[in-house]
Amino acid sequence: MAAIKKILMLPGDGIGPEVVEEVRRVMGWMEKRGLISFELEEDLIGGSCIDEYGVPLRSETIGLAKSADAVLLGAVGGPKWDNVAFDVRPEAGLLEMRKELGLFANLRPAVVFDALADSSSLKREVILGLNILIVRELTGGIYFGEPRGVETLPDGGRRGYNTLVYTTDEVHRIGRVGFELALKRNGRLCSVDKANVLECTRMWREEINRIAEDFPSVELSHMLVDNAAMQIVRDPQQFDVIVTTNMFGDILSDAASMATGSLGMLPSASLGSLDNSGNRNALYEPVHGTAPDIAGQGKANPLAMVLSFAMMLRYSFNMDEVADSIEHSVESVLNLGLRTRDIMTEGKTCVSTSAMGDAVIAALEKLYK
Ligand code: IPM
Ligand code: MG
Numbered sequence: 001m002a003a004i005k006k007i008l009m010l011p012g013d014g015i016g017p018e019v020v021e022e023v024r025r026v027m028g029w030m031e032k033r034g035l036i037s038f039e040l041e042e043d044l045i046g047g048s049c050i051d052e053y054g055v056p057l058r059s060e061t062i063g064l065a066k067s068a069d070a071v072l073l074g075a076v077g078g079p080k081w082d083n084v085a086f087d088v089r090p091e092a093g094l095l096e097m098r099k100e101l102g103l104f105a106n107l108r109p110a111v112v113f114d115a116l117a118d119s120s121s122l123k124r125e126v127i128l129g130l131n132i133l134i135v136r137e138l139t140g141g142i143y144f145g146e147p148r149g150v151e152t153l154p155d156g157g158r159r160g161y162n163t164l165v166y167t168t169d170e171v172h173r174i175g176r177v178g179f180e181l182a183l184k185r186n187g188r189l190c191s192v193d194k195a196n197v198l199e200c201t202r203m204w205r206e207e208i209n210r211i212a213e214d215f216p217s218v219e220l221s222h223m224l225v226d227n228a229a230m231q232i233v234r235d236p237q238q239f240d241v242i243v244t245t246n247m248f249g250d251i252l253s254d255a256a257s258m259a260t261g262s263l264g265m266l267p268s269a270s271l272g273s274l275d276n277s278g279n280r281n282a283l284y285e286p287v288h289g290t291a292p293d294i295a296g297q298g299k300a301n302p303l304a305m306v307l308s309f310a311m312m313l314r315y316s317f318n319m320d321e322v323a324d325s326i327e328h329s330v331e332s333v334l335n336l337g338l339r340t341r342d343i344m345t346e347g348k349t350c351v352s353t354s355a356m357g358d359a360v361i362a363a364l365e366k367l368y369k
Contacts, residue, residue: 004037005317008068010061013047013090014290015300015353016074022302022357023072023309026326029361033368035322041068045097046076046090046290056093062100066281070316071101072309073285078292099139101281103270104170105177106138106249107311108287110236110256110266115334119261119343122233127259132239133181134256136249137174138270140166143246164200166245171207173273178243179215188219188240192228192248201245208243225252232256253287263288264301264342267308269315282316284308294341298352301340303330306360329363 009024011017030036043049043061050056056076065071076090086092097103112120112130120127145163152158175191182189191208193201205222212220223231225248231238232255244252257266266288272281286304294300310326313319338359339348351359 009042010045010073012074012076014295019302019305047081071283075290102272104139105271106136107269108134108253116261135243141246182241186240192244262342269311284312333359
């Protein structure tokens, strides 16, 4: 009998529900095929949760996430909530979820499908065959550092401040993930920091060098973040795995996404540490946002969401074979010339969100015939 996996679905705001819907259909296909059984729960996060409960995330939802085998999240935020109090804005719900589940390791692969080489704003020869993995620290750094705030000064001016902070343990924990993934890939790890200006990231660099001793077969390099941003658009192929801080990873992953043609193509996995029984908390979400301008119109690209689900199968359920099949299916629908609006180029066929989902499922059917 197929394994039963408990998934918490958090569609969120904007295009979140539409793209999650396409994953639900892929899940249904897997169940029909007898590959797995899902027990799905659904809850609110972000703006939709604010509308219903006045907060972007409820403790009940954190509980559900902890007891689920994995969480699938769409996206959160939108202009509708621009004026809510800062500590209950939609994004705060996502950050709290990451923190509460201890999801310190954020894996953001940027892979260029050959068929999309012309959708990138970069030259074809620069990005053809690109396959890099950004490992972003996700529960520390300036996103969470204290003290933080905005205060009013005696002269009536204001002073805003945030704190960039990492401990050795935090650096080692994410560093090891970077080294281990480099071992499984092409053996190269580039650690990105701003060691020429920020003491905290100077210490980051020293600690990464320290754990490098445990991974003699990985070729380690260091790069300053400004240079890394430039290199990602100049010659992204030089990278294999990049490991970096929370904020630098946020920025570099958006830059890397454009190399792949669209933010609508980038999946991500956020992982906690393994417990004694070999389980860990995990959340899978696309890197893209809620795209409120096209929400509800069937124009969203569901592929980053579908690819995030493939990452779930790979990292949470060890179902590499089905994950491979889903990735191949995405590739084959692109090869057929189907495109959502964000990746549309001349001569291709522009399709809706659900038509893209249909095509992925048809491609899966073909693989499993
Ligand atoms: C991301 C997003 C989030 C982040 C926002 C929505 C809080 O940009 O996942 O990259 O900054 O981490
Ligand atoms: Mg971001």
